[in-house]
Amino acid sequence: MDELRNYARELLEKEEVAAVIGYQQVTEKRTKPIVITDPAETSRLVFNEYCLNNLAVYLTKARIRSLMRTKDKTMKLAIVAKPCDVHSIVALIQENQIHRNDVHIISFNCHGVVKDFGCDFNGDNLAAKCIKCETHKPLYFDKIFGEEKQTPKAGDASLEKINELEKLNSKERFEFFKSEFDKCIKCYACRAVCPLCYCQRCITDKAIPRWIESSSHQRGNFSWNIVRAFHLSGRCTGCGECDRACPMDIPLSLINRRMAMEVKDLFSFVSGRSLETPTLVGNFDKKDSDEIFM
Ligand code: SF4
Ligand code: SF4
């Protein structure tokens, strides 16, 4: 932990970064995000299996970005990012929301996080994304800490559920998702935690014309959740934050993960993996299939 704290302190003292976005411990099994601008405060930084938040969401927030601009220069933001969170940062860079030179990525060799605060770290309580993790080492970083360690073994319940839903016909699948989306209270927590939901004005907030009922009413629930899934197709990096944030336990990752599988099969594209390739929707390839799958 000292290595992380000393490194962050030096970055701030040398004015190489304007702020460090990281985690601080709240209780033994809970952390929360912290934005540090004072070098003395870096002693609060931690990194462990309870660092659940995907901090990349803060990189597009106006209040955080305003820290970058001083009277005479623009400074970088340093961010503590798990390897999977680095995928979100890559996607944001690809979508021109932040420049690579404006972000200093401090990452870790990662063996997983718990599915929720308060849990013990073991195979029964592993976050779903860690079960299918392919990048325990970050693909891009400016500094890396931590030793490589084994991730606890766990079954992939999310994939089992996707396979189960695949066996249903389209009407039955529709009914499954409709009953799930019916539970939505339109709190927009899924949108707030998603690094890729950065639109300054979401389609659901538009009143003229009103595309989607935005109040806490079942009307428009299906549209809201399907539109969001569409907007995240080929962009969602599978960080699982929307799933974790949803107070109604709607399994949003089922639809996001299934869409990501479709994108990988059809276009050999996985979001947030390469700074050398364009985004999926920002690239037209004449070889792309024109077929519409039902
Ligand atoms: S998905 Fe991979 S990188 Fe992300 S927290 Fe889990 S083990 Fe770490
Ligand atoms: S849609 Fe959910 S899983 Fe995908 S990037 Fe956004 S918060 Fe993460």
Ligand code: SF4
């Ligand atoms: S977090 Fe859940 S309840 Fe809230 S808007 Fe999203 S899907 Fe609906």
